[in-house]
Structure formats: structure tokens, C-alpha cells
Amino acid sequence: MTQTPETAGRTPGLCWIRAVAGLAISGIVAISGVVALAGDAAQARDLRVGLSAEPTSMDPHFHNLGPNNALRRHIFESLVDTDAQMRLKPSLALSWTPRDTTTWEFKLRPGVTFSDGTPFTAQDVIYTFCRIPLVENSPSSFATFVKPFTRVEAPDPLTVVVTTDGPLPLLPTNLTALGMLSAKASGAAGAVTFAKGGCTGMGTPPRSTDFADPKVSVGTGPYVLREYVRGTQIVLAPNPSYWGPKSAFDKVTMKPIPSTGPRVAALLAGDVDLIESPAIQDLPRIEGAGFTVTKGLSNRIIYVHLDQFDGPDWKTPTIKGTDRNPLRDVRVREALSKAVDRKAIVERVMGGVAQAAGEILPYPLSGTTKDFPIVPYDPKGAKDLLTQAGYPNGFEITLGTPNDRYINDEKVAQVIAQMWTRIGVRTGIDASTASTFFTRRNKFEFSAYLSGWGADSGDMSNSLNSLLLCFDPVKGLGFTNRGRYCNREVDRLTVEAMATFEEAKREDLLRQASALAMKDYPLIPLHFEVTPWATAKGLRYVPRIDQYTLVMNVELTP
CATH class of the missing domain: 3.40.190.10 (Periplasmic binding protein-like II)
Structure with a gap:
């Protein structure tokens, strides 16, 4: 054609x-x-x-x-x-x-x-x-x-x-x-x-x-x-x-102008004519002053990646209180996901200007599933899972995050830290500017970190390949998989999809790969930015x- x-x-x-x-x-x-x-x-x-x-x-x-x-x-x-x-x-x-x-x-x-x-x-x-x-x-x-x-x-x-x-x-x-x-x-x-x-x-x-x-x-x-x-x-x-x-x-x-306050102030003072991502709480004031606000659902998923490194030196850098990597256990990862109240984050932190996420690309983009289930908020179930996994008293972890890259990024991380602490996973925050954060993230300095990903292609294969496929520089797979998650069946389905011209089959393969990966809780999808x-x-x-x-x-x- x-x-x-x-x-x-x-x-x-x-x-x-x-x-x-x-x-x-x-x-x-x-x-x-x-x-x-x-x-x-x-x-x-x-x-x-x-x-x-x-x-x-x-x-x-x-x-x-x-x-x-x-x-x-x-x-x-x-x-x-x-x-x-x-x-x-x-x-x-x-x-x-x-x-x-x-x-x-x-x-x-x-x-x-x-x-x-x-x-x-x-x-x-x-x-x-x-x-x-x-x-x-x-x-x-x-x-x-x-x-x-x-x-x-x-x-x-x-x-x-x-x-x-x-x-x-x-x-x-x-x-x-x-x-x-x-x-x-x-x-x-x-x-x-x-x-x-x-x-x-x-x-x-x-x-x-x-x-x-x-x-x-x-x-x-x-x-x-x-x-x-x-x-x-x-x-x-x-x-x-x-x-x-x-x-x-x-x-x-x-x-x-990475800080939202000075960026909004620059607009209101006439120092700039257009600004990106004004603070959600400032939108009524901006519109009240005669400026125009436009909004659009994005393809950017905000997520928490969990380091699942498995090797002789298992210890991830910011976990304390255990002699093994708890994030290797799917029950622990599920517990951390269930401890997050996505609805509360969207409504209270994001001011309703976000959409809770169940998978890593929003419907109806290619390879996504309509009404993909969102992990329900269940702190009691999360505590039970931690006990089953051998962590009745939890453990300590530090959550890395940028403080100037995504909408309310540090605030979201702080709320997640509070939610994890409530189930016994005592969580601290390590926030830094985006340039510093990404440098440290790429060196695997965080056991868990908050980040975002926007699929340039608007296609599920991009998100899966970038964030969840087994890291393989020779094949060009998993190049942003800093959580080191690896599921060969997810890889097989995604790679097959990327080589499939027939549309219906290709989308079905991507849906299967996404659903299979999400059952493993390789990362915690939070919300799609608006x-x-x-x-x-x-x-x-x-x-x-x-x-x-x-x-x-x-x-x-x-």
C-alpha cells in the first residue's frame, strides 16, 4: 500500500x-x-x-x-x-x-x-x-x-x-x-x-x-x-x-522555568506568552485573569518502577530491614500496588486533571484494552500479602522521584510514601531535579522510583518494549527497563506483534502481552496525565x- x-x-x-x-x-x-x-x-x-x-x-x-x-x-x-x-x-x-x-x-x-x-x-x-x-x-x-x-x-x-x-x-x-x-x-x-x-x-x-x-x-x-x-x-x-x-x-x-510557581507568575506578569503545565491549583486564577487554558489527555503514564534485580549481589540500594530483595516477590509488588489509592491521587493531588491507569497506555490507542481493570485500593489486602511473603513487619525503602519533570511529581511521590508506610513499608523520599534524577536512575541508584513514559508511536509495543521487555541491547529491547523485570512470554508476544502486519492479530498479541505483564506487577501504573x-x-x-x-x-x- x-x-x-x-x-x-x-x-x-x-x-x-x-x-x-x-x-x-x-x-x-x-x-x-x-x-x-x-x-x-x-x-x-x-x-x-x-x-x-x-x-x-x-x-x-x-x-x-x-x-x-x-x-x-x-x-x-x-x-x-x-x-x-x-x-x-x-x-x-x-x-x-x-x-x-x-x-x-x-x-x-x-x-x-x-x-x-x-x-x-x-x-x-x-x-x-x-x-x-x-x-x-x-x-x-x-x-x-x-x-x-x-x-x-x-x-x-x-x-x-x-x-x-x-x-x-x-x-x-x-x-x-x-x-x-x-x-x-x-x-x-x-x-x-x-x-x-x-x-x-x-x-x-x-x-x-x-x-x-x-x-x-x-x-x-x-x-x-x-x-x-x-x-x-x-x-x-x-x-x-x-x-x-x-x-x-x-x-x-x-x-x-521548571518551578510551577515562577512559571505561572511569569505568565501573569506578561514575561511570557505561553506556559506548559501550569499548577492544577492555579488554573482558576489563570482563567480568572483573562488567560486561556487548554487541556488534553496525554499518552504519558506516570508509574513507579520496582527494581527486581536477581544476582549474587541482590541488594538494591535503598532497601533496609531485610536480607533479601523483597521486590523479587510478586506478592510484595502486588501489595505495594494495592496500597496506592489512585482515585485519591487523581482527585486530591491532581485536582481531577488526570486519569487513573490500569495498564501503561491509554485506551483507545493501538494495543490497549477498553476498561482495563485498575488495581483496587486495598490496604488490608496489601498487609496480608506482605505477611504471606514473609514481611509481617514490612521493611524500609526510599522512593526516588524528580521534582520538576512531571505534573505534581514530588507531591505524588510523597502521597505514595504515606500510603506505603501505612501498610508497614516505611518509605522515605529522595527528590531531585530531572537532570540529576535521570542520571542516577540510569545508574540503578533507586530500588523504587517514580517516573513517566510517553509512547512516541502511540502504540502499546513502544511502551512494552521500552519499560517491560527483558533488557537486551543487542536486540534493542527493554532500553528503559530500569526495574530489570523479565518475562520471556511477554517478550515473545510483543516481538511477534512488532513483526505482524495484519492489524487485528497484531493488536490481539499486544493486549495479551500487556495483560500478562500486568499480572506480574512489574511496575505500578498510577495515572495518565491530562x-x-x-x-x-x-x-x-x-x-x-x-x-x-x-x-x-x-x-x-x-
């Missing part, structure tokens, strides 16, 4: 999933202060954005992290893109066609140039695929997306043919995560040839730190980098050679399921 602008989003075997998911999700997007779109380039103005979390790098391939991915889309476009409801749409590729189960052909958009004036061609695609595995010290690598590639060829400057080591029906979806680089601006030494063991013609690829220089951050996107000052601001300007709609703004300044944005008069933000703040989604209003 050939993808064209008219059939965008219809990945073979997955076409109607995207449409149905988009329609259903859009039906639960709650928007207040809705006004009609009015405006064009003639109304251009400066836009100042208050970010809730700062991107960790300008390198589009350094860290598969929400703030980085959102920023990347302004400068470095992908072959395939997604709209606000995560339906596929053409970007630098106008069409994508499976020649067979292991070969895809992409037809590139003609007439596209990079911001430095050089044409975008198939050589830039090959260079990008070659460079991604070479990124050093990536906290969460994009290499998993190109690992299945065995050949990448360019029959002509506007055609790319990708051969994979097995069926990969989600390849177009996976490519939405990969921003394209300019081979010339990145230092390619002539023609680049893809090889699985190492490409030729690469020259010396830029380091991640090099992308802070606007001369290196050369993309095809609607904006170009003017200034990047870590911790202070990111300044963008319209790309005059952009092939798509022109920007409504002459200048965009993104300011990291994301708010607040904008000044004359602006409105169109919510996105992926929670990204994209200037391209900001509408001018009367």
Missing part, C-alpha cells in the same frame, strides 16, 4: 487504528476559552514560551526525552510526522510503500532545502541513519530505531529504500522520532554508504555539544537556531527557505497527545 498525502497515516495493517485512535482521543480533549482561528503571517509577532522542563541538548539524537523531542521538531524534521492526535502524516517523505515484508521505499519531497541553502536528498537520510548509533553517552538512545536496518540505499536523490532484518510494520511510525541532518553541514566526506557494521564517507560526525552552535544545527524545519544558552533561553527565528507554511512569529524565545497549557490573550494552543509544545500548534486569535 502506497502512502500519499491523501492516505497519510495508513501504515499497512495499521491504517484504521490511527484514524480511530485520533477520533476517540480528540473526543476527550477538553478545551476552555476556545476562540476562532484568525491570523496569518501579516500578524507576526514575538512569542515567549515558559518551558516546564529544559531540553538537555540541541542534538536531535542525543536523548529520547520529551523536551528534546519537542524542540527537535522545530529545526530537524523527520521523514514521517504526526499530527496532534498522533496520526501519521507526510513530512520530508511524501509516501512510503512496503515492497515486501522486509523492504520499504520512501519517496522524498522535492524542492526541500536545508536552512543553509543545500538541497535535502537521500544522502542526508543515509547520513542520519549512520550517525545515530555513533552518539556518545546517550541517556536514552535512538539507535534502537535503526538497529534492524541491514541496508539503506538511494536509487536516486529522492528515493530511499530501507531493508530490515525482519518484518517491521511500524517502520514509518518509528521514523517519526528521527530528525534529519545535513550530511554536508555535518562534515560528510563525499558520498555516504550505509553498512550495518559501520558506514563509509561519514567524515568526523559532530559531537552532541557542537549542536549548540547555530552553524551546526542545520535542518529543514520551520525554524532555525539563533541562540542556545543552557539554563537561560533558546532563541529561534523563522527559516526563510522553509518549504511549508510560514511562521506567524518573527522570533521565538523558549525559557526553562496536560494543560495556558496562553495570553490573542493566542490559543492546540493540545497534543504527546504533550509536546510546538510553536506550529500556536494559533493567533482575535
